[in-house]
Amino acid sequence: MAVGYLPLKLAVSDLIASSEVYLQEDIKTLKEVNISDKRKELMVRSYNIGTHLYFRNNGGQLAKRFEMPATHQYLKEIWINRNLTNFPFSTETRFRINIYNENPETKGPGERICLDTIEVHDLNNSEIRVDVSKYNISITSNPFFVGIETIPIPYNERYYISRYTIGAGSIEERKSPEYYEIMYQPFVSIGRPKDNEGWSLPLVPGSKWIKVNIVPAIKIVVN
Amino acid sequence: MRYLLFVSIMFSTLATVAQENLILNGIHKDSVCFYIGFQKVNEQFNYLQAAQKFSTEKAGSILQQVELGRLIIPANVVESRIVEPTNTTFLLHIYDVDSLTGAPGASLISEPLEVKNRSNPIVKIDLRKYKIRIPGKTFFVSIEWLTNSINQRFMQLSGNIELVPGKRFRKTAFIYQPFVGMVKNKKTTSDAWVMTSERQWKLYTHNMPYMTDIAISAHLVNN
Numbered sequence: 279m280a281v282g283y284l285p286l287k288l289a290v291s292d293l294i295a296s297s298e299v300y301l302q303e304d305i306k307t308l309k310e311v312n313i314s315d316k317r318k319e320l321m322v323r324s325y326n327i328g329t330h331l332y333f334r335n336n337g338g339q340l341a342k343r344f345e346m347p348a349t350h351q352y353l354k355e356i357w358i359n360r361n362l363t364n365f366p367f368s369t370e371t372r373f374r375i376n377i378y379n380e381n382p383e384t385k386g387p388g389e390r391i392c393l394d395t396i397e398v399h400d401l402n403n404s405e406i407r408v409d410v411s412k413y414n415i416s417i418t419s420n421p422f423f424v425g426i427e428t429i430p431i432p433y434n435e436r437y438y439i440s441r442y443t444i445g446a447g448s449i450e451e452r453k454s455p456e457y458y459e460i461m462y463q464p465f466v467s468i469g470r471p472k473d474n475e476g477w478s479l480p481l482v483p484g485s486k487w488i489k490v491n492i493v494p495a496i497k498i499v500v501n
Numbered sequence: 502m503r504y505l506l507f508v509s510i511m512f513s514t515l516a517t518v519a520q521e522n523l524i525l526n527g528i529h530k531d532s533v534c535f536y537i538g539f540q541k542v543n544e545q546f547n548y549l550q551a552a553q554k555f556s557t558e559k560a561g562s563i564l565q566q567v568e569l570g571r572l573i574i575p576a577n578v579v580e581s582r583i584v585e586p587t588n589t590t591f592l593l594h595i596y597d598v599d600s601l602t603g604a605p606g607a608s609l610i611s612e613p614l615e616v617k618n619r620s621n622p623i624v625k626i627d628l629r630k631y632k633i634r635i636p637g638k639t640f641f642v643s644i645e646w647l648t649n650s651i652n653q654r655f656m657q658l659s660g661n662i663e664l665v666p667g668k669r670f671r672k673t674a675f676i677y678q679p680f681v682g683m684v685k686n687k688k689t690t691s692d693a694w695v696m697t698s699e700r701q702w703k704l705y706t707h708n709m710p711y712m713t714d715i716a717i718s719a720h721l722v723n724n
Contacts, residue, residue, distance in 0.1 A: 337542070366575045368534045430543065432535045432683070432711040439574055440657060457657035458676060460539055481542055 318501070320350055325359045325495035326469035332361070333468045333492065334438065335461050337481030340494045341378065341387050341425035343474060346417040350500040353377065353415040356424055358406045359467040359495035367436045369402045371463035374427040377415055386477045386487040387423040391415060400464070417500075423477065424496050426466055430481060434462040467495035521723040523562065525555045526686070526714055530622050533570035533682035533716045535708070538646070540656050540674040544707055550696040551681055551705070552596065552605050552643035553715035557635070562721040564595065564633040567642050569624040570682030570716030587620040589652050589678035592645040595633055604694060604702035605641040609633055613645060618679070635721070641694065642717050644681060652677040682716030683708060 283301040322344060333340075362369050375396040381388030392415045400406050428434065440457040469492070476493030479485055540546055573587050592613040599606030610633060618624045646652065658672040683693065693705040693715045 430541075432708045435535055437536065437572060437574055437680075457655045457673065458539065459657050460541060483542075 319354060320347060320500050321497060322347065322500055323497045325357075325467065325497055326493065327359060327467045327495050328469040331468050331470070331492065333466060333494075334459065335428055335463070335465055336459070337428045337430045337462050338485065339376065339425045339427045339479040340466060340468075340490075340492075341376075341423040341477040341479070341487070342493050342496045343380075343421045343423050343477070344498060345420045346422065346500060351416055351418070352411070352501050353413075353417060353498060354409070354411045354501045355499035356408045356410055357497045357499070358408070358426065358464070360404055360406065360464045361467050362402065362404045362465075369463065370400070371434055372397060372399050372429055372431070373434070373464050374398070374429065375408060375410070376425040376427055378423040378425060379419060380421050380423070381487070384487060385474050386489060387425060387479075391417070391422065406464075411501075424498065425477075425479070426464070426494055426496070428462045428464070428481070430462055434464075436461045436463060468492040469495060523557065523721040523723065525557070525719045525721065526553060526684075526692075526717065528568060528570050528623065528682070528684060528716050528718045530570075532684055533622070535683050535712055536572040536680040537683060537708075538572075538676055538678075538680040540658065540676060546676075547698050548646075548695040549698060549700065550594065550643045550645045551715055552594070552641040552694040552696075552702070553717040553719075554598075554639065554641050554692040554694060555719050556639050557721065558638065559723050560635070560637050562635045562723050564635060564640075564642075564719060565627075565629050565722055566720035567593065567626045567628060568718045568720070569626070569644065569679070570684070571618070571622060571624060571678075572680035572682065573620055573622045587678070588618070590615060590617045590647055590649075591652070591679055592616070592647065593626060594641075594643040594645060596641040596643060597636060598639040598641065599702075602702070604704075605643060605696075609635070609640065624679075640719075642719055643694075643696075644679070644717070645696075646677045646679075648675075648677050652679075654678060683712035684714050684716050685711060686713050688713055 284304045286299070286301055288299065356375055375398060377391040378387035379389055379391055392413050394413050396408070396410060396413065398406060398408050438459045438461050440459055471491060471493035474489060476490045477487050478490040479487050537551065538546055593616050594613050595609040596605035597607045597609055610631065616624065616626055654676050656674045656676045658674055662672055689710065691704055691706045691709050691713050693713070694702050695705040696702055
């Protein structure tokens, strides 16, 4: 039986008359087949937002370390949680997202994996979901880092007065005198890091990545 | 009947001529989100005055009122039980345009006006009693900072310094109230001017393209 053709019955006498046989194509057997390399999406990590933790964003970058699961390869979405409460000023913000591999010496962020500028504009969302699938960010080695880069432009500038400092035993002590401070949106929520999870690059020119005891509230979707 | 009609038309004409009020660079509390007067990583703010340029279609307008947007940090921004001292005193100047440079030129008032304000984000200054007539179509309204103890505040800068061996101190800077707002209008050029410590006027473009104008509005009447 020939696959893809209708059955044909012949008498022996037909073959004696002619050795050529013509089969009719059977289109019903040619079924459509979908071919896809799309893997199942997976959410990696959680926000891990600490209670009573507040991040005064003075600019620069704040990064979180991630591990790409062995079954996945591409970065699809980046989710960021930010604190919108108790701020009377505008919540509108523009910031950038940078993806880094690991610096083998410092174990912190190293070279940028994605050289495209991923700039985010958000008005008033406490959870900002950024679709980065169009950048085809392939993570080929672990760990890697997702950094939030604050842009120190008037658009993001906000104001604050430092009145208290945290003394021994978390006792608040009045500062004298009081100080004005410039802060910048976005005010990313933070938690306490595990191991080398949280890294910061200060705004001051010439700064290097330093390990910090806070970690930004970022989680990612991979596929 | 004919007499009544004549009176009616006459009053109508007079009203049209007398009530041509004009507000230039109108501001309101929610439109001002950005302020100058701070020392930042990318700007050392040591200017003596900040002026806003205004242009009218007709010469000879009378300046009746000026409004100024200033930073008042609400008490709920911080864990405050003490209201930050927001009282300030500053000088108000009205300048004609310098026809050669386009910068502020001759003063249109015999001496600057001293303005005191306690806690208003929009400071309204009634100028009707001064009968300030604008000779041309362009003029400037400027505020001059008074660097006295009433206006002096402190600003916390990033980094610290070892002033005494073994003891590090935070870098701080003197700043002065009022912290004047800036706004973005739909144009591509700046109409904000500042006076340097050498008493030279220069166009203030530091915050372009995000902020085009000083948050000062002028209320005029044309006769």
